[in-house]
Amino acid sequence: MTALDSTPPTRIRSRPRRLSPRDRLTLTLMAGVPTVLTVGFVWIPALLSMVLSFSSWPGIGGVSSIHWVGLQNYRTIFTIYPEFTPAVQHNLLWLAVFFCLPAPLGLFLAVQLDKQIRFSRFYQNVLFMPVVLSLALIGFMTELIFSPTQGLINNLTGHAGQHGMIDWLGDPKLNIWAVLVMACWRQTGYIMIMYLAGLKSVDPAMKEAAALDGANQWQTFRHVVWPALRSINVVVLVITVVESLRAFDIVYVINHGTNGLQLLSVLVTDNIIGEASRIGFGSALATILLLISMAFIVPYLITVFRKDQRG
Template sequence: MTSISTVPPPPRRRARLRRLSGRDRVVLTAMAGLPLLLSVCLVWLPALATVALSFFNWTGIGGFSQMKPAGLENYRIIFTIYPEFPPAIEHNLLWLGVFFAVPAPFGLFLALQLHKQIRFSRIYQSILFLPVVLSLALVGFMTELVFSPTQGLVNNLTGHAGQNDLIDWIGNPRLNIWAVLIMACWRQTGYVMILFLAGLKAVDPSLQEAASLDGANEWQSLRHVIWPALRPINVVVVVITVIESLRAFDIVYIINQGTNGLELLSTLITTNLIGETSRIGFASALATILLVISLAFVLPYVYSTFRKDTRP
């Protein structure tokens, strides 16, 4: 028998790594360094400075030499004898809960409907997203027009614009927060809808087709296929919802400067910062509390989500 000689395959050539030129390094350094520098200068340093100022008493007049150490005194006053703080915390948490209960699921519902490629889908998207383009200050003016006691749309439609059965949506501290939340949810829903719609565009259609072939109905497909694929978008929606609810300011400040039932942490910060008696240290303590609350909601969810993604 004649043996067949096998020819060994040619050795693989190692991929040569291209050395970066000096110009490449400059470009990469600029692309990565400039955003990092801006983030440090415009976000992290002011945040750290705010935390540091919260331990001082300072009116902002006379330079840094007039700063007097206060320790935890500002925080003690806030948590014990500052009457506006408890309702502000309550309203911020209410704002956060309503944003999670109404715009988030309703925005997902609208995104699912528009994702079905119905007729005039583009027009519906534009109409539903239009409120997001409006500033919160303009939404505040619209809130006054819609819920005005005598000239407002709601009271005139329901017949409560007369003197005998007048409903004061703006002046009543038990009602004005709900009137503001209705308008805020109206604006936030379009924002969440666009985020979910962008996430749905990235879902592999073959997964949904395979689920339907296996007999899954629409709810089962959403629960077991679409929702897990939307995990990165869910992180964005949670972060955006927390930020938008805790930074709410313009809409209530336009109505009554954040008083008489519309107290929020953001309005308290502004009042103490630029009021007649400026208390920068006290306002910094309020801002630090707002920062801690934001991180307490965002960081655990983001950590748990990305931990699941990196788990083998």
């Protein structure tokens, strides 16, 4: 062996590519414009709402008409405001039902459609169709289906207009469940599409390797597919919490969010833009709604990020 052969090969260091002024401008606009819009239309109004929650302001008269009342709005909400407790209970029920029904059902449908069954495209379109409908339209459909006199269910059972008919929308013990059925119908297609997109990104070679090792379909899903869906699970969690807490249109169309359909979003709207405008009181309710949503989202995100760092 010659001395030339024993000389180790030199590594050619690649110089980092310098961005042109046009590329820098493009990246600045792509990152800056969404940031400015998010800060201007989300974070600043949220912070101002939290500040106004410590005040009493009818919404007119300018800044000079704002009177600071400290924690008085929160004391009123937690002590003598009768609509607050049922609204919180209904929102938590909404959240629990969304976790127990649309989330697992959407995942199940996504797994089945990912198997490339016949007419899978048709099934995807049919199941996703409710998502493109607004919640206000879902509310009108709820009235058509559950109306005690002209609704589909009472007409099919032969109880429409009779003495023993079931008042699905007027009974406070039943109307929340009727609305939840329609809300879950819409939410399932939303969750299905997100999980289906996540399943498409799973490497088929990993599934084949698990099958060669003797794993059945459940074992493959548990040990291969499910860990690969961690990022999608975070999105599903956030979407589920947000959708359950921001529900407004569907109950407002039916009975303006009263008589068993009280929700925090309805209370916020009634106090801020209602006949008796109370901006400070409504802002306190909005702050409580924000804290409830963060109580579910933040701990889960911290846990997920810690696992990613350890991994």
